[in-house]
Each structure stands twice: as C-alpha cells, then as structure tokens.
Amino acid sequence: MQGCWIFLVFLFTACAASSSVGNSTGSFDRSLASRGPVDFALEKLRQKGASESFLTLLERTYESEDRSKVLELNLLGFLKTRPDPDNRIPGWELERVDGFLKKNKKVFTEVEKSFPVPKEVIASLLWVETKYGRDAGTYHVGSAFLSIAQADFPTILEQSMETAKLMTKEYTPEVEARIISRSKSKADWAVNELMALEEVHENGFKDAESLRGSFSGAFGMAQFLPSSYLSWAKGRKRQPNLFQADDSIYSVANYLSVNGWKKKDRTSHEAALFHYNRDRNYVNRILKMSDCLKSPKLRAKWQKKRKVAAVRAC
Numbered sequence: 001m002q003g004c005w006i007f008l009v010f011l012f013t014a015c016a017a018s019s020s021v022g023n024s025t026g027s028f029d030r031s032l033a034s035r036g037p038v039d040f041a042l043e044k045l046r047q048k049g050a051s052e053s054f055l056t057l058l059e060r061t062y063e064s065e066d067r068s069k070v071l072e073l074n075l076l077g078f079l080k081t082r083p084d085p086d087n088r089i090p091g092w093e094l095e096r097v098d099g100f101l102k103k104n105k106k107v108f109t110e111v112e113k114s115f116p117v118p119k120e121v122i123a124s125l126l127w128v129e130t131k132y133g134r135d136a137g138t139y140h141v142g143s144a145f146l147s148i149a150q151a152d153f154p155t156i157l158e159q160s161m162e163t164a165k166l167m168t169k170e171y172t173p174e175v176e177a178r179i180i181s182r183s184k185s186k187a188d189w190a191v192n193e194l195m196a197l198e199e200v201h202e203n204g205f206k207d208a209e210s211l212r213g214s215f216s217g218a219f220g221m222a223q224f225l226p227s228s229y230l231s232w233a234k235g236r237k238r239q240p241n242l243f244q245a246d247d248s249i250y251s252v253a254n255y256l257s258v259n260g261w262k263k264k265d266r267t268s269h270e271a272a273l274f275h276y277n278r279d280r281n282y283v284n285r286i287l288k289m290s291d292c293l294k295s296p297k298l299r300a301k302w303q304k305k306r307k308v309a310a311v312r313a314c
Helices: 002-018 023-028 037-048 052-061 064-075 091-103 105-114 119-130 141-148 154-167 173-202 226-232 245-258 266-276 280-294 296-303
Strands: none
Touching (some): 037 052, 037 173, 064 154, 091 119, 091 280, 105 245, 154 173, 226 245, 266 280
C-alpha cells in the first residue's frame, strides 16, 4: 500500500510538472510520468541547467548493470552490522606508509611549510583511502551518480525497499521511512554532484567519460567528490591530478587546513578529518597511525624485528 501511495503522488507531481516542460527539449519532451528512471534523473539535471551535450554523454556512457549494487551500497548501508574495529595498526601497514613518506620526502617538506597538517596524517589518510591509488575504485563515476539520482523514482524506491527486506529481519515502518528519506536526499545530492562533474569535465580537469572511482563517485588517491575537487583540490605545479601522489598530498593538506586543522589542537584535528569522512573509526585510525609513525616509543613496537611479522603492531 505504501508503494501505491508513493506512485500516485509521483504521478500527480509529474503531470503537474509536464505542463511546464516546453517542446524545445527534443527527444526528452515527454511527461515525467511516462519516463523511465534514467530519463527522470536526466530531466532533474536539465532543470538544474545541465547542457544537452553533457546529458548525452551521461546517457551514452551509463553503466546500468551496476545500478542495483550502487544503490544498495549508498542507501542501505545503515542496515548492516559492522564488527568492532581492531584498534591495532599492523606493522606492515605502517611500513608502507613510512615508505611513502620517504619516497615523497621533497613534496612533504614543501607541504609542511605551507600547511599546518603533519605529513604523517596526510600519508596515513591516503593509505586508508585507497592504499595510494591501488584501491581507487572501478565504478564509472558518472554512472554511479546517475544511478543514485534515480533513487527516488517510484519503481527504484520499491526495489530498494524489497532489497532492504532481504537484508534485515527487522523491517519496520521506521526503517521504511528512513529509506524513503535517504532516497530523496541522496538523489538530490547526486544531482548536485553531477552538476559539479559537468564543470570538472567542461573545464578539462577530468574526462567524465572515462573517470573511474568508488561506488559513491569519489575518485583519485584522495577520493574527492567532484564538488570537493572544485573546492579544495590543489596542484603542486599544474592543474590538480588526484591520480598523482604530489597533487593528492597537496590537496589533502589544503582540504584539512581549510576545514579547520590547527596545530596542537586535537579537537580541530578530529573535526577536520570527520569533515573529510563522517566515520569516527576512520578518524581514530588515521590519528593513531600518525601517532605510531611520529612517536619513537610507538615506532619501536612495530619496527621491532620478530620472526612472525603478523604480530608486529602498534
């Protein structure tokens, strides 16, 4: 019954909206009620001012086979129970971060002269995000956002609800209400990110046709969203390329600095990192990794020579 109500409301809204859509929109000149979910999302973008050339690119390159997975990961993650985090940092991970610091010593020296963010924090963040680009994601960025932009289309919303029922034994009216709310807010968010992606594409920063990243549309070593790229990406000597280590280092330093990082102020450190990724476990892990790299006493724990490397940890 809930699904029928949603669909009836949608039809009423769509019919009202269709009267304001002129005949100048070519092949997309159909009432919203008759559109499929992709056209529904594209029309939202058109009403935001997206160019026809960008809409054509999105439609032509859309990887619809990933839609169900992308929507599940972005909308229904709150239904999954996460295990308690392991607070220990394995020695082998710290060795990788230490090696990255040494390899990029010149860049980190430059950055620490211009920004208050310690090199150990930046290196730890880039490791946690993508293992220095090795886990940057294989989803087509434009397609990921276009899929999320369809989340509040009635049939897609129904599919999300059915998926949720398979994921939890406690499917309550409260859970359903949260899915409806998240579907709307996430769809609106994705439309805004697609508008930012158009700017990234049109200005030649990145080619939206080939750009790959996470299921949430973040890309590069630093996993910036298109809007984050426009606001905070910073190139060392060129237009920022977040698939390069030096520009990723500069961009993370700039992001954290602009978002409140202050020297010797742990509260500001936590706040800036939480702004980057709203996950307390994420924040705590990066700060602990940084401490393990900076403190001689803590370094001794994971650098200590042992026969079994797996037991080396901080």
